[in-house]
Amino acid sequence: MASRVIPVAPFDLVVFGGTGDLAKRKIIPALFRRFVAGQFEEDARIIGAARAALSGAEYRTLAEEALKEFSAEYVENSKEVAAFLHMLDYVSIDATGDGGWEELKAKTSTDRVQAFYFSVAPSLFGALAERLHSYQIAGPEARVVVEKPFGRDQETAKALNATLAEYFDETQIYRIDHYLGKETVQNLMALRFGNMMFEPLWNNHYIDHIQITVAETVGVGGRGAYYDKSGAMRDMVQNHLMQLLCLIAMEPPAIYDADAVRDEKLKVIRALQPVAPHHIVRGQYEATDTAPSYRDDAENPRSFTESFIAMRCEIANWRWAGVPFYLRTGKKLRARSSEIAVVFKALGHSIFEGDTGPHRNILSIRLQPNEGIDMTVTVKEPGPGGMRLIDVPLDLTFAEAMAGTDSPEAYERLIMDVIRGNQTLFMRGDEVEAAWRWTDPLINGWEARNDVPKQYVPGSSGPEDALMLLHRDGRRWRDIKA
Missing domain, CATH: 3.30.360.10 (Dihydrodipicolinate Reductase; domain 2)
Structure with a gap:
């Protein structure tokens, strides 16, 4: 019994913390499996962003190793892997400085669906959000994904919400709980x-x-x-x-x-x-x-x-x-x-x-x-x-x-x-x-x-x-x- 797969519109997904454990274990394999299922086409762009000084080719190698380790479909779908890796790119970025932001802007477009995955410590959310706007990278309908912890008490949760609200409307904020x-x-x-x-x-x-x-x-x-x-x-x-x-x-x-x-x-x-x-x-x-x-x-x-x-x-x-x-x-x-x-x-x-x-x-x-x-x-x-x-x-x-x-x-x-x-x-x-x-x-x-x-x-x-x-x-x- 095959389920109906509904394709999504062309998108840019930027994964801040793209070299981290969550990206390698969950995010990259999840995107690969959805690609294999036919949920998006090769015109999607997936961009890793982190402090590490990597080229696009080196990041694709990192992603390929992640698929070998965490995605069982890798051996059976070698052609799909090659097509998926072709969609990946990378930017070495300074979350609290100016390095890499102009390069990131050149790789994304406000004319399509934009999603920015903050797979980083909550202390960096404000800096990332501010730069996405000051460099005019995020369009008016861009979406931002944040992982828990959403604060460690009510006071810090309020502060975190207020930080995100400075740059994004509540309809743009996706607080992810994998459960x-x-x-x-x-x-x-x-x-x-x-x-x-x-x-x-x-x-x-x-x-x-x-x-x-x-x-x-x-x-x-x-x-x-x-x-x-x-x-x-x-x-x-x-x-x-x-x-x-x-x-x-x-x-x-x-x-x-x-x-x-x-x-x-x-x-x-x-x-x-x-x-x-x-x-x-x-x-x-x-x-x-x-x-x-x-x-x-x-x-x-x-x-x-x-x-x-x-x-x-x-x-x-x-x-x-x-x-x-x-x-x-x-x-x-x-x-x-x-x-x-x-x-x-x-x-x-x-x-x-x-x-x-x-x-x-x-x-x-x-x-x-x-x-x-x-x-x-x-x-x-x-x-x-x-x-x-x-x-x-x-x-x-x-x-x-x-x-x-x-x-x-x-x-x-x-x-x-x-x-x-x-x-x-x-x-x-x-x-x-x-x-x-x-x-x-x-x-x-x-x-x-x-x-x-x-x-x-x-x-x-x-x-x-x-x-x-x-x-x-x-x-x-x-x-x-x-």
Whole structure:
């Protein structure tokens, strides 16, 4: 089943930080795969820009090595690789000075779609934006893409938004969160608003609670110094998990439109209640015989930064009053797994004699590694001996059900959305600031209390205290499994 590929208009894409890790791992391979899929023609121009003194030919060699390492299609599509590399060029540029900007201007045109990808530190956003305008490189409809972190608190997020707003309108700014590009994340809206069987049940009359889990098996490794300044709350909850919560809890937008969708997400964030300290559990992974602890990886023996966090949240509105949302994310857990589990209420009464119950329908949306959806339903256990009930999943694994479909990876979809001018899957400035407004008091609270994260064993499901977060409510976490 081949999906329909909609070509985009000719474009210039300038990747600032074009020699960096993100460009090599994600951006260049994503563009190559979209080119192979036929989504754009050879008249597109992709320009890397960085401080390194490289020629265009040397940059194409760098890109070719990136494709060999990070794009499985390389061997099978050698002709396409050559055609793709022909579109690439490079400018050695001084982000805070004058070097290279006139050369960049000569390689781009305001007569076509322009996108400027800021794959650099946020401290350089202002300098890049100012020079794009002072050198008259960016046209009136140019688009700028920025990666997280979008600040480290509400104050810095506001300052970052204000810096970008000096040179670009909000309709030109694309704050990218790769989680929103995942096929299953987008299916949340299709699942909710495209199926009659779900939307009438999507409220506190039928749903008992919702769990959102993003678990990783890796530690912070070489990112220790960076991670120790952010932690799981800033690195994952304030953006990725917050976005998942918004999509699962938002009201139906009037139309499927970027601002209509983002208006409803913003309402969810504003309705989030403050979280009491006893509803937050923070943790750090311990050392093992063969692997270092979090503090070893962070090179900070007195670090209070969390590599794991779990919390119980509530949304103060008519739809969700009384329904807890349990969020958790962490490093060095049992399996790499991202899941949203919607746990429905149990039946008030069972008609089956001897049934030990309670049985619950659970809608599980798997984001990674095996994207798909399953619904746990109660059926009769096969065989003689009366009406014995068991819970079994009705499973839809996308890779199996949609075999042969061209399913773009997150960065592929999001970059093409930038070229199309579709902001639906990108965060708006007020949304980012509202998320920090809710997050800041939680961080400030545990810092003021000098809370020490609980230790947990690598390969486990996190600290024991996180289990108690649900046990106190008579509930339990779903198993973390790949």
